[in-house]
Amino acid sequence: MRFSSPSFALVMATGIVAIAARQQGWPRLALLLFDSNVVAWLTLSLASMWRLARHRGDVAGDLASLQRAPAFFTAVAGTGVLAGGMLVLDVNFVFACVLGLLALVLWFVLTYAVFAAVITGEDKQPLERAIGGAWLLAVVACQSVAVTAALLSGHFAQPWRLQLNFLALGMWLFAGMLYTWIIALIFYRALFLRFAPADLAPPYWINMGAMAISTLAGAQLVANAAQAPFLEALLPFLKGFTILYWATGTWWLPLLVALTAWRYLVRRDALRAEGLDWSMVFPLGMYSAATHHMDAHVTAGLLAPLDTWFFGLALLAWGATALARTSLWWRGARARAPVPD
Template structure:
C-alpha cells in the first residue's frame, strides 16, 4: 500500500474516531424530529411522505445508536463527563424520546413486537436517566439558580411523555396487562405535567426577570413549547383510549381539561418564540448557521401539529385539524432546511478530509 493510501486511510479513521468521541448526546433529536413529522404525515393521510421519512429515520436511529455504543465503549470518560455535567445530562433523554417516537411509527405499520421491545428498552433507560439526572442536579449542580434558558432540561419532560404515549400505543399487545399499561401512561403523563410546572417556574423567572443575551437564545428554547405540545398529545391520546377501568373513566374530564390548558400554553409560546428569533438573528444579527440544536426546534413544530390533530379528535373540534394541516407542512419545511444544513456541514468536512488526504 502506498504512503498516500495509508495517509488517506488514517485520515478517515481519525475523522470517524473524532466524530464518535465528540458526539453530541442530544443528537437523537434528529430522530425525534423526523419521526414526529413522519407520524403526523401518516395521520394526515400523506402516507408516501411518511414512509420515506420513516425509512430515513430508521437509518439515522441505527447510525446514532451504533455511534453511541461505540462512544460508550471507546470513550467512557467522555460519556461520563457529559452525564455528570448538569447542562448536558438531560440531553441523553433524546435517546429515550427518539426510541419512543420511532417505536410509535413502527407500531402504526404493524410492527407490534418491535415497538413493544423498543418501549421496554426506552422505559429502562428513562428509569436510569431520570434519577441520575436529578441526582446530578441536586448533588453536582453548583449554580445559585437553575439556568435552563436553553430549554435542555425540559427534554426530560418530553421523554417522560413520550414513554407514556408509546406505552398506551403498545398496550393492546400486552393482553390482560393492557389496562395496567394505560394506567401507567396516566401516571407518567401526570409526572410529566408536574415536572413541567416545576421547571417552568424556574424558566420564566430566568427569561422574564433576568438579563437575556442574544447568545442565550438558542433553538432549544422551542422545547418549552414542545414539552407542552407533547403533554397535549399524551393527554389527548389518553382521552381517546378505550379502557375498562372505571377510575380512569372518572378522571377523564380532568385529563381533558389539563390537556386543553397545555395546548393553549403551547400555542401562546409560538409567537413569542418567533419574536425571540427575530430579536436574535434580525436585530442583533447573530449568524443563522447549522447546529444540532436546530433539531430541537423542528421537533416541537411537528409535535404541535400532531397534538393539534389529536386534540381535535379528543375534543371533537374539527377546526383544530386545520391547524395541524398547516403546521405539519411548516414542520416539514423546517426539517428540510435543517437537513440541508446538516448535509452542507458533512459535505464541507468530507471535502476537507479528501483534500488533506490527496496532499503529498
C-alpha cells in the same frame, strides 16, 4: 480527543414528522421518513454504545454537566417516538413492544442517573448558564413513554391493558409536574436575568414541544377511556388538562417567533447553519400531531385545519434543517481532509 454524546434529536424530529404525515394522508412520505429514521436510530445507538464502551469517563462527565446532561434524554424520546411510529404506521408490533420496553428502561436509568449526578456534582454554575430549554427534554422523554404505553395498551388483553394505561397516566401526570418545576426556572431566567441574542438557542423551542407531546399523551388517554374504568372516571380531568397543555404550548408559539425575529432581524445576529437545529423541527411536528389527535378526541373538529398548516411548516423546517446540517457536515469533512502535496 473528546467525543460528545450522540443526540437523538434527528430521530425525534423525523419520527414525529412521519407520524404527522400519516395523519395528514401522506402514507408514502410517512413510510419514507420512517425508514430513514430507523437507519438514523440504529446508527446513533451504535455510536452511543461505542462511546459508552470506549469513553466512560466522558460519559460520566456529561452526566454531571448542566449543559450536556439533557442530551441523554433524547435517547429515551427518540426510542419512544420510533416505537410510536411503528404502531401508528402499523409496521411491526413486536419491535414496537421491544422499543417501548427499551424506552421505559432508558427513562428509568437515565432520569435517575442524570438528576443524581447533577445534584451531587461540584461544578455548580450560575442559573443563566445552567438552565435552558434543553432541560425540558426530561419532560419530553417522560411523555414519550406515556404515549407509547397508551398506544400499546389497545393491543393487549386485560389485565395488561389496564396496567399499561395506568403506567401511561402516571407518566403523563409526573411529566406535567416536572414541566412546572423546570419551566419556572426557565421563565425566571428569561425575565429577570440578562438575555443576549446568542442565549436564544434552538432548544428553547422545546418550551412549546414539551407541552405539545403532553397534549398528545393526554388525547391518547382520552381515546383509551373506554378501555379502563379509572380513565373513564377521570375524563373531565383528562380533557381539561389536555386542553391546558395545548393552550400553554400555543401561548409559547408567538413568543418564540417574536424572540427569533428579535435575534435575527432586530439584533442582526448572523443566521448560520448551526442555527437550524432538529430541536426546532420536533416541536413543530409534535404540535401538528398533537393538535390533530386532540381535535379528533377532545375538541371534535374545532381546530381544523391548524394541524395541516403546522404539518406544512414542520415539513419545510425538516427539509431546511436537513440541507443545512448536510452542508455543515460536508464543509467540516472537506476541512478535515488531508491536503495533497
